[in-house]
Amino acid sequence: MSKKEPTIYDLAEHLNVSGSTISRALSNHHSISKKTRKKVVELAKEMGYRKNSFASQLRNKKTYNIGVIIHELNSDFITSVLNGIGKVATEARYNIIIGHSSESSTKEIAIADNLLYQRVDGLITSLAYDTVNLSHYDPFIERGVPIVFIDRVPVDALGVKVVIDNKAAGYNATKHLIEQGCERIMHITADLSKNVYSDRFEGFKKALMGHNMVFEPEQLLITNLSEKAGVKIAQQILNMERKPDGLFITNDLCASVCMYHLKKNGIKVPEDIAIVGFNNDIISRIVDPKLTTVNYEGEEIGKVAATNLINQLSDNPSNSSYTIVLDSDLLIRESSQIKQHDILNDTINKS
Amino acid sequence: MSKKEPTIYDLAEHLNVSGSTISRALSNHHSISKKTRKKVVELAKEMGYRKNSFASQLRNKKTYNIGVIIHELNSDFITSVLNGIGKVATEARYNIIIGHSSESSTKEIAIADNLLYQRVDGLITSLAYDTVNLSHYDPFIERGVPIVFIDRVPVDALGVKVVIDNKAAGYNATKHLIEQGCERIMHITADLSKNVYSDRFEGFKKALMGHNMVFEPEQLLITNLSEKAGVKIAQQILNMERKPDGLFITNDLCASVCMYHLKKNGIKVPEDIAIVGFNNDIISRIVDPKLTTVNYEGEEIGKVAATNLINQLSDNPSNSSYTIVLDSDLLIRESSQIKQHDILNDTINKS
């Protein structure tokens, strides 16, 4: 067992050439004859040679590793994002190292620290729910390691950001509810200091204004959008004397749980209360009634982010600061369809 | 930008000592005076020194990286497993590199290849749905890199395996349905060449036999347990002349979708058909009625696997071959409760 790994010198010895020739042959250097190259590649295969990436990285000061920090793992959206990043990265011969913060700023800092230690060439990150301070990203900037922020991005920091058009999404969701006849819509969302939530709220208000409705503070409810919060929200609504007739909840899981409890207590969805969620998680298609929700292509976000990062890595490390905004769709399903149309599948409203 | 990383020699120069002293001080070597050590540690902090892990790994032939291959990312179970692995690994100063195969054997091979290239010290893996051949793990074995298989494990291969007691889980789920009065239970599951599915099926049959029921081949249905399969299964059942009165579907998502469609077509759950799922994914708690399901602690599996692997790494590379079997619980919920008890929460049946 544990047989020694062959090195370029082992190959060199076998072929009676120098180490550099092997090295060059293996990296397709132009000044190596086809014959030699072929012989080398064949022998390498035969002997099970694998480049020692540590030696290589030590020499090159380049790791071909990209760090990815995400706030959670178990959502379709995140999986898609990772797939998108993975595809682009693999294509460009980069590895990705994934860390998930479980929405904890402390863990996010530990992961960032570790990725710095591992000397990733670049970083793609989405902030944890309670991340306020961004100083754990400073060392990357100091060392010229480019960072691309995705989805949950810092409002103030410099850098490249890839987000969906949350404002448009919020606007469209709300507009849809209004068009279905809702007159008192509640917006249930999370900490407004986060771009994703503040933008959706902006869109919400804009839609109300655009339809000559006034926004009253009681229409806004801030929670952490968890499974538990869904139960609490339902209870709160059940206790209200002036109940809403529409809910725009910015998370499918939370919206689903809330809907479940409203139904259990005799509220009819969508007749009494129409509901719109956010994310197009699988769950939105399985609850009864199916949940109207906002869909956005995680894979696209991942691809755009990775492409951008890798460009910065290879071409010009242009440390300019800009934001890439991607579209999203409103998927209209049963939970908000008060006015009946005949629909076979999801109705899609491009934002 | 891009300031140069300080090395031990930079520190050495500042303190007028040699590189080796710095190295030793930083790794708590016993023959370094407290004073020196303190000075070194302080200076290191001040200068933002970080050990170059590549140089270190090149020297030590040890990466402190553990590879983890899993078949999918977006399930609570997998997230828990990863958390479990992460906790133990971090504790022991190991990093984990996660690759997800998306249930594709081809991708699994590519990931294994890459992890080998990255020279992980050890590997934890769960097989993709269509993985049959295991030769991509041979190079690890040849190089003495220990492997721990978890959950979806090969029946025949050597090595350490961590699984749940699928047979007991299948037995308990089926027994529960029988006790609720079900007389014709269908078992809907996936490829029986996989240990997880064959064991559950074993348990299913054993429960029938134990209650003097005969197993007829029509009671077994093999699908891929996907979202789509759920729809198809429902249709198939609706078309049956002799309908089952109980379903044991070995995946929550699939069971939920199936239940949704049965309900939409007038079947009452659990009165007409009682349903039991598998995994205790969030979805099982949100569908209506809530789904009875089999719960097992992913975190525990992760912890046990990681602990075992790290032991092999540090102590004795005992290449013995054994299987660790963990318990699971049956969480009894509405979807299978025909006989009413008064329950407040989930009823737990320890297996």
Next chain:
DNA sequence: ATGAAAGCGCTAACAG
């Protein structure tokens, strides 16, 4: 308690 020096495996400038 500390230093000198060799070497992990690879790459690239330089020389031919």
Next chain:
DNA sequence: CTGTTAGCGCTTTCAT
């Protein structure tokens, strides 16, 4: 087209 050589940053044996 190929070889020689130095060095990436760290660890460790041997010497003091």
